[in-house]
Amino acid sequence: MEGWSFLLPILLFVLCAGLLAVGLLTVGTLVGPKKQGAVKEMPYESGMDPIHDTRRRFDVRFHLVAVAFLLFDVELLFLYPWAVASRNPDGLQYVATSDPAGFNRLLVFGEVLAFITLLALGLVYAWRKGVFRWR
């Protein structure tokens, strides 16, 4: 693959999907009937008159879960490169011998295990703090 040309199909796909969505919307706008009405303009809340605006404060636990997700997701992202590299054929040939490269490999593996342990500790901490408690 030379340059960025291998990304062209993805770009085309996004473009086609967008065209499909916008095209369908346009067709719907052209074909469908148009009518307005005061009751039709109301939010649908099972026939009740809406009491106040929707965008008020909401439960802080959603925010806590979002923060926890960000932490764990970013930590997982760090693990993907290691998972791919650890099976790379170029790296495997060093392992059988006892030269420093094999030792380095062990070191990296130990680091990853320590990293996963930290991840687990973080999970236990958030758990004990009641982040995942929804009552």
Add this chain to the structure above:
Amino acid sequence: MIPPRELIEPLVKIALLIGGLMTAAAYFVLLERRMAAWVQDRVGPNRVGIPLTKIRLFGLGQPMADGVKFICKEEYTPSHVDKRLYILAPISILIAALAVFAVIPFGSVLPPVPGLDSPIRLIVAPGIDVGMIYVFALSSIAVYGVVLGGWASNNKYSFLGGLRSSAQLIAYELPMGLGLLGVTLAAGSLDLEVIIREQAKSGVWFAFAQPLGFIVFVVAAFAEAARLPFDLPECEQELVGGYHTEYSGIKLLLFLVAEFLHMITASFLIVILFMGGWHLWGVTGSDDNVTWLGAALRVAILSGKIVLVILFFMLTRWSWPRFRFDQLMALAWKIMLPLGLANLVVVAILYELRVMVDPDMNSRLWDIGMMAVTWATCFFGWVAVASSGTLVTDNTPRRNLQAFDIDSQL
């Protein structure tokens, strides 16, 4: 002037894929309704056949009638919504749901065609090394669609549905990622084609090699596709329509199609990552030298597996009651995440040991030994889950429990 192959080939594949996927989504709706009818012992939609005749064709005309109906509905935007976001939400969710298929193979490879310098691979964008990362990125954009739809609608049902969905979708992305990490370790790549090829080469599907990772991934995929028992974003009995309560006409159609596409994507991922993709022992072979028959056979086997997984999705829908929201979050964070971590650690240690002792990766004894250990991990994980926090995993209705009992277990 003839456009270059780099332009024609993807465009043809994209046209095939989008056409196939939209048709498949429409007909899976019909299949789901017939299946629901079958489970509930009623007839279901069997009337619509060929128009202007009396031929019914088992209701095969129903999806087309539905489509025409959707198009003829009024394209309505209520005045209380945030107009730009309200229109952007269904468009973005459909684009994300479709564009995922750029890196998902729908077959293996075609035999060499005279006049072309390289064989045609049955994937829109071949050779994307970060394929799975791309899939995860786009499934995160689907969360935006849901949140935007819920927020822009300015309706309490939509808002609650949007909030719940976002929390659910992001929570289950973690176990999904952990299940994927085990596969990445085993295959050494994030490219979906390479992952299939590794399974075909060794003949051991990753579902057998890593049962715990498979279970975690399947549960997370159900939650990501918002299918029962995890369909809290749109539970009809509580939130009317969830985040798309205020939508109608084509915009609603875009949301519904995107939802079915999510289910199809989830089936593709389950089949490709864990069930060998197009590979079947003794039938398909495992390398790129195929005849036309072999290529067609691989596409057929892949589609067959995907239909089986989708049928499983649909049967599940009518077999389990919905989880409560607290159970849903507890299941994600307290059960699936630790189980996924356990699977990852066991698989990582096993592969590291194997690399040291058996660097060529061709000893059958090691294959069997690793499978024994991973199946034991799966068993102990199940025992640990079953013996602790039963209220988290058991969603059967109970009336005799006090709030205190539930609190003490969650």
